[in-house]
Amino acid sequence: MSTDGIKVYKFGGASVKSAEAFRNAARIVKTHGGERQLLLVVSAMGKTTNALEQAMDLAYRQQDFEPEYQRIKAYHEEVLAELFPAPDNPARQRVAQLFEVLHSTLQHTSPHASYDMAYDQAVSYGELISSALLHHFLQDQGLANAWVDSREYIKTDSTWREARLDWPLTERLIKRDLPPLLRQQLVVTQGFLGGTGEGLTTTLGREGSDFSAAIFAYCLDAAEMCIWKDVEGLLNADPKHFPDTVCYPEISFQETVEMAYYGASVIHPKTIKPLANKQIPLYVKSFLNPEGRGTKICDCRFDKIAPAYIIKENQCLISFSVKDFTFVSEKNLGTIFKALADLRIKMNLMQNSAISFSICADFHQERLQRLIQTLSDQFIIHYNTGLTLYTVKNYDAASLARVMDGKEVLLEQRTRNTCQIVTR
Template identity: 70%
Template structure:
């Protein structure tokens, strides 16, 4: 039994859906395969923008219609028959989305209603894929992942109830997989009282790992637009190297520092059951790709990781005393409450600095919370560069011609924050 995860780029067009059908027929077979799909193309970004408008009470119909037209166009190209039920189902989902947007309460919790709205992207794409594969004589069952991945109410980063989730998945899905494929959504979970949660941005990888873990899968495959797990993002570096094989531990650390190929939470459930993860190219599916497994290497090529849109925040005590453990505890508690993840931290005698993903609302609330105790300065619009398994050449390559605001190195990792 295998799990395939297809990201947004692999379902961005009608041709992309046809390519998925080809991959499944060529490599996946007609049963014992569960497919996890992300929202199409940049749909999640579009839905985030639409929700922002609705939450502010501003008009959103133009953007809503653009999103609807994009999905309609793909469906019309894939399905020759206007009587195919996919048309009615897609229209019904968009009507539900519109109703959700129109009923966002004034002053409502942003994160809670974000999850109820932005989650529609995966419902759209998985519905289209279900009907298209059926049209291609690939029998499959569409399931709602919100009924199987149970989480708490940590909106936008739901914490999985593993016992409930594993029990429910094992109860229902193996029998279906004996005879056909399963199509479901990435990114989504559900609460006990019927609300939708999301598992964190780019969380479809994690969804696939949850299903793989609970089904004791033989392997999990992530289909990307790159040849495998690379040591750098080809958008920024021209001389990238593919890792043919790499360990769970190395991959977890790369994901933690911001490597975009794998979601940070994906690896642990796979490693716990020694389920190998293959990163493959949907553009060249016969290529070798990368195998992530329980292995070890003495020397690895340096990995270059870039996190955009960073914020550097510095705290100093107002009476110019030293930064104490009590001060740090106060800061950490505030960061935890606001769910601001520290990507890098550094302290001196009278200041403590962190680098975090920039979120205007959460930064404002952090300053409000701590302003009476600390002098707080911050810079936005920054980049965080990380080199795993660095050497002198890699440091020189990364540092050249940059205005560096903060620099830090350990035995295996070099990081710098710059404009």
């Protein structure tokens, strides 16, 4: 890993889930990062985002969110008390203030407002709180750092929960303010969050903290970016499903982009492009074993690499047929694609025959019903839910047999390097 130039470290929820995790993150910063020229991007602690989603959903439906809110608060206060025993410590006061604002935000959540807009305003507090906590803890450890509100730098439109970046403005703001700060000290900021011109909070999509880190790395012309995970590096499969995983020591930007596109959980799909555009190497390393080699993602080429297994559960297979049994034409496909885009339904797989067109997508009950309402006048629509999509990159006969064994295959599609299989 580089010792010159700016570095960007991203700490995910698992790496800041407890007091000991914060201590470990501080050790990593001291040992590997140094005291300046390092920007830290922090996710919400542990499973806080999931808990905030539940609290916000209750608030939006005008139900009692207080028990869920108190659980979230108690979890953070337990970590605070362990890291900052003195009750008058500034960290405890700062976090208490943020929880007060979160509580007020939940109280004033209106069912008449956009659900997704309300989501962004409330769920964003996970990152605001965790980054404030890390900022104060590093200060206590003798590591001078500035806490920066990423919403003032990552500027977006108002596409709630999937905000689109204003790259020119974002780059101009980051280049203007952050390099002088980084020459003097560390900078701590939040992943996942952006801000509109009107001062409202947006989010970049679930697991968007990786993308946030890549945005900062790109705009700062960083020497490298590192994501600290609870795995040894970029694995060829999820160890919960495949016990004999392989860690790639080095892999190309292109290969990683394709794996992310198909749903590999280690890297957010939008992360790689800005790094590849400026040839900024990305390291994936284990916060449990910081001295380990990890994976380097860069501009490299290999003749053959281990097959990658990517699993997406809770899938829905949707088939469209023209009502008069004519062929599915380009015009029909255009109508379907427009409806999918309008409802923000991402196709994980598509396949067409002469008289039908099928897609596999993540299952969202509300979006599926709206899709059926939109297109049922023109198409006969059938769907199956509760399915699993397997994607095998760089497949061979053995790897395909491994995922198909004992399963009912509803749809299969192969290209030269990739096979996708929908199973029940």
